[in-house]
Amino acid sequence: MQRSQLSCSPFIQVANLSDEHADPINCLSFSHDGCLLASGGDDGKLVVWDPAERKPKCRVIFENSVDILLWHPIYPGSLIVGLSNGDLQQLSGFGSLRDYEQVEIRLGGKQAIHCVAYDDTTRCLAVGMGSRVYVTRECQRNVYAGIITLPEPLSPEVLQGPDRVHLNAKKVVAIDVSFHKDGKNLIVSYVSHGIVCWDTSTHGRLWEISLPVATPTIAGAVLFAPVRLLAVYNSVSGVDMYDIAYHGKQRPRKTYPLDERPHSKHRLPVQFINYGAQLFCGTTNGNVRIWDVASANVFQDLHHDSASPTRLYTAVVKQNKSYIATGSIGSGGRPQIKVWAANLGERLCASARFNIH
Template identity: 35%
Template sequence: SAYVELHKLQGGHSDTINCVAFSPNGAYLASGGDDYALVIWNVSQGRQLYRTLFRSSVDYIIWHPTLPDTVIIGCSNGTLQQFHEFSLNNSEQHDINLGARSTIHYLDYDANSGRLAVSMGEEVHVTREKRPNYYVGDVVLPSPPAPEGMEDEDPRLRAIALRFHDDGAALVVSYLAHGISCWDTETQQSRWHIPMPDVRPNMQVIRALCGISPDAYLLSGGAAISPHHRYITVYNVKDGLDLYALGPQKKAKAKRSYKFDKPPRSKHLLQVKYVHRGHGIISGSTSGQVSIWETTTGEVCQKLEHGGERRTCIRPILFSHKLSYVATGTAACGQNTYIKIWRARI
């Protein structure tokens, strides 16, 4: 059924919202932004529970799948922390120290193996939580094959989506300009690779998305892997989303496309997410509108109007069999910075 607006959360952020994530039980929402703030919200009541500041923008947040009331936070200055409990008396911050320090783009955690994958700068790191809040080891995955025809241009490496596979034994990495690779986390060998399709964005777009252009702006995300690990859907930085089959391919060919009604107003990466157990795909836009498509047909199920803001970043989560929540955050400043929570009964 259609999503309806449940809450409009204001007052927690004063600058662009980079990431939002629901807790495993759906009771809480964590958000991070360019105002250096991490905010924890009560979803059912639509109110702020806790707010703390870091020394740089909070770019990515995930909830720990096994430790209650715990989030893992990545910041633009390379800060990587596990934040536990949310009160003035009991909050704890535990640093996750890797062999490098750079901007955090994406995080994924595998509950079966206790492994944490981190897209950091131009590298992808994998570490393991030996006991609560204590990580050991640091493995850096090799660089993917260089895109054909781009060797001389040397586009910057950037992993825009990570997803553990095979109980943590493999990691699927989607790169901005280097295609999609599946890496064995034990041997660091490539299991398979999907090259960048011919419709890839041009070098001017890639350089802008990499942050070389002074007016470039990056939203975490840009690709999503289906719950059954059969497909990956990628924002093509042109006119919508493209769906590809996961696995070894000599030449990438989109099996289905999901088109925007309006062309992008600016060349920025948008977040993509599977919902409804993989039956739906949702994406933000640069025009203040959020679209939900049916995965198999490509038809638009619903559009969530966000008030006409210039940009919208989104990270929706399906958390139960009966209720579905979607959270959408604006890329704006001041009073135009807010989060909307949408609810639907399934």
């Protein structure tokens, strides 16, 4: 297998964080400065870690599992938390193990939260909850107002005849929401209904991308706005790259394959790292794969020593190093969080390396 050559050293494990979660870990998120790492699990526990010290800084116990975490891009140390029962909380002030402030964000719905995004230009928060996508604005810290609900998407054009009827019966689920063009657009990736770009002012549909018949579902997605690329984990063969400048039915510009077909359809988020030069995704065999975006060659596989799926949720660049945190979502054994680091050399950017046309 050909390996890419980047101005980045291989990732090595630098920390193993354990003895906090009793059940599978659902989500991980580094703070923007990389000084804190938040984890949430099926045990209803939120843990805010000091990864440098390898110990917890704060613990919060909820009655429902913690499914979504997002560090606030405007207020450092503020964390948006989504629970399995539809509760959405904004927490801050993690001063000690049991010292924190908590405010509920009310959206008028109570279903499972699948994804969240925050735009620091418009101060808008987008939430994929159940079959709906809500958008609300933070008019002042911890105070949200002006809730709108986006229309449900139309059925994609990839299927015809009886297959279209079958697709129409599938539940609408937004697996990823990404703001674009300074918050004027919201790109929503749906599990079974393709990709739709919405106007956040008029709530109208601007464009959509229908997926190929061979890979009609999405189990994870991420937008790299500088070069208009959307990476989609297709739950069949790996990660497909789409250019959002082109709409309608399209083939992926590039595909980043996995060695074996996924064992399950777990949600496995993908993420760009190192200024868009690399792309990584968890797998259902317990490993983490990193690709070079430009060549689609494998850069490195991170082994999690687990036969269960590995959710890969977060990465951050700090002090000339790139950090990745991974966690297993399978049952059996004590859940563990691994932190990996790589030294960065010359600053890389996918826009200069990846010909998407």
